[in-house]
Amino acid sequence: MTVLIDGADIDFGTDELPDLHGTLRALRSRGPYARTTYRGMPAVVLLTNELVAAGFKDDETFPAAAMYNLTTLPVMGKTMQCMAGQEHRTNRALVSGAFRRSLMATYTAELLEPIAHRLVDDFAGSGTADLTAEFTRQFPLQVTSAMLGLPMADWPKFAGWAHDLFFYPTDPEAALRASKAFTEYLKPFVAEKRSNPADDLVSKLVTAEIDGVRLTDEEIYVFTRLLFPAGVDTTYPSLGNLLWALLTHPEQLDHLRANPQDIRWAVQEAMRWEPGPAIVPRIAPTDLTWRGIEMSAGTWVLLAIAAANRDPQVYPDPNRFDIGRHAVASVSFGNGPHVCLGQFLALAQLETAVRVLLDRLPGLRLVEPESVRIAGLLGPELRGPSQLRVAFDPEVSA
Numbered sequence: 089m090t091v092l093i094d095g096a097d098i099d100f101g102t103d104e105l106p107d108l109h110g111t112l113r114a115l116r117s118r119g120p121y122a123r124t125t126y127r128g129m130p131a132v133v134l135l136t137n138e139l140v141a142a143g144f145k146d147d148e149t150f151p152a153a154a155m156y157n158l159t160t161l162p163v164m165g166k167t168m169q170c171m172a173g174q175e176h177r178t179n180r181a182l183v184s185g186a187f188r189r190s191l192m193a194t195y196t197a198e199l200l201e202p203i204a205h206r207l208v209d210d211f212a213g214s215g216t217a218d219l220t221a222e223f224t225r226q227f228p229l230q231v232t233s234a235m236l237g238l239p240m241a242d243w244p245k246f247a248g249w250a251h252d253l254f255f256y257p258t259d260p261e262a263a264l265r266a267s268k269a270f271t272e273y274l275k276p277f278v279a280e281k282r283s284n285p286a287d288d289l290v291s292k293l294v295t296a297e298i299d300g301v302r303l304t305d306e307e308i309y310v311f312t313r314l315l316f317p318a319g320v321d322t323t324y325p326s327l328g329n330l331l332w333a334l335l336t337h338p339e340q341l342d343h344l345r346a347n348p349q350d351i352r353w354a355v356q357e358a359m360r361w362e363p364g365p366a367i368v369p370r371i372a373p374t375d376l377t378w379r380g381i382e383m384s385a386g387t388w389v390l391l392a393i394a395a396a397n398r399d400p401q402v403y404p405d406p407n408r409f410d411i412g413r414h415a416v417a418s419v420s421f422g423n424g425p426h427v428c429l430g431q432f433l434a435l436a437q438l439e440t441a442v443r444v445l446l447d448r449l450p451g452l453r454l455v456e457p458e459s460v461r462i463a464g465l466l467g468p469e470l471r472g473p474s475q476l477r478v479a480f481d482p483e484v485s486a
């Protein structure tokens with residue numbers, strides 16, 4: 089049943105919107121976009137796969153920089169998200185070597201699997217766990233810290249700074265303090281890698297060179313900080329949603345136990361059905377008309393990934409979670425020049441997590457499935473489960 093709702097009554101920045109998909113569906117039943125509100129300001133939400141993909145791609149009309157300069161620059165510094173054109177291409181090329189698809193098999197064997205196993209070691213013997221607290225929140229944080237070459241004893245410090253950076257909109261002072269402390273920590277660390285480069289990501293950043301251009305220390309601090317909100321806070325809710333999708337579709341989980349080669353399709357389907365990032369905002373820099381949609385300067389343009397991924401024109405029966413669909417969500421990692429730099433690493437983490445959890449936790453099942461809620465972490469833009477209490481056959485130590 090489609091409920092009649094008015095986009096203008098919804099604030100996509102601050103409302104809880106527990107039925108986000110129902111809300112987006114109801115709006116799309118009346119047209120490919122809707123006028124609405126974002127953090128108290130006028131907004132247009134794009135609702136079809138075609139419009140969302142085009143909105144991401146058109147960095148000239150809706151520059152990512154215009155939005156990130158407003159929302160993240162004060163605390164994160166000038167990240168590649170705040171850049172456009174040649175400057176963005178050069179900065180991105182200098183850091184992208186470490187995120188190539190061809191490196192993922194090595195990362196999986198040397199980094200992701202050992203970290204996933206170590207996390208599972210802590211609870212495999214107990215027969216129960218909250219997978220959000222004990223696994224999903226830890227895994228990408230530890231992967232990122234380990235990739236950077238940060239000493240393991242300091243990882244909890246990074247977890248604290250990453251948390252404060254994420255909550256910048258609600259506590260800007262704590263976020264600015266975290267950003268400063270983070271940089272102070274990195275200064276001697278980066279200096280040491282400049283003198284003695286090793287095999288970690290920071291060493292790759294200090295030695296990267298394209299046509300004589302190298303990254304400055306400041307650019308390395310900025311990129312390293314960016315990896316926490318961009319690479320960790322997106323991956324952990326996406327992983328939580330993936331596990332929730334599988335645990336609430338036990339027949340599909342059974343299929344994966346017998347056919348682990350299909351785990352990659354389960355990951356792709358979860359990235360379509362319920363990716364962590366549900367909405368990515370842009371802002372119209374001037375008065376403009378785009379694809380027939382009139383906007384005045386300062387209008388927020390909401391790229392609704394969650395609507396695009398359930399567009400029935402592209403995905404038949406879109407609300408059904410079906411790992412046999414073998415479809416790839418075309419906008420879950422964005423599109424165009426700012427498409428996710430870490431998408432292959434993200435997919436490798438999600439696949440590794442499912443493989444290791446299924447291997448190590450036979451009989452894995454949700455306890456109190458009705459108590460799980462997929463909720464906004466900071467408004468509805470980024471969503472994940474609040475908890476995932478599970479039971480399984482406890483591992484007997486040798």
Ligand code: HEM
Pocket residue numbers: 144152168169180314315318319320322323326327363364365368419420421422423425426427428429430431433434435
């Ligand atoms: C499932 C996990 C992830 C999802 C769903 C995701 C999604 C996205 C999306 C939608 C964008 C585009 C943002 C925009 O256009 O405004 C983006 C950009 C980005 N992502 Fe990811 N991401 C994930 C994991 C990662 C990881 C693991 C890393 C790095 C290690 C990463 C690094 C980045 C960076 C650096 C950008 C900015 C690229 C640019 O501006 O050129 N992401 N991501």
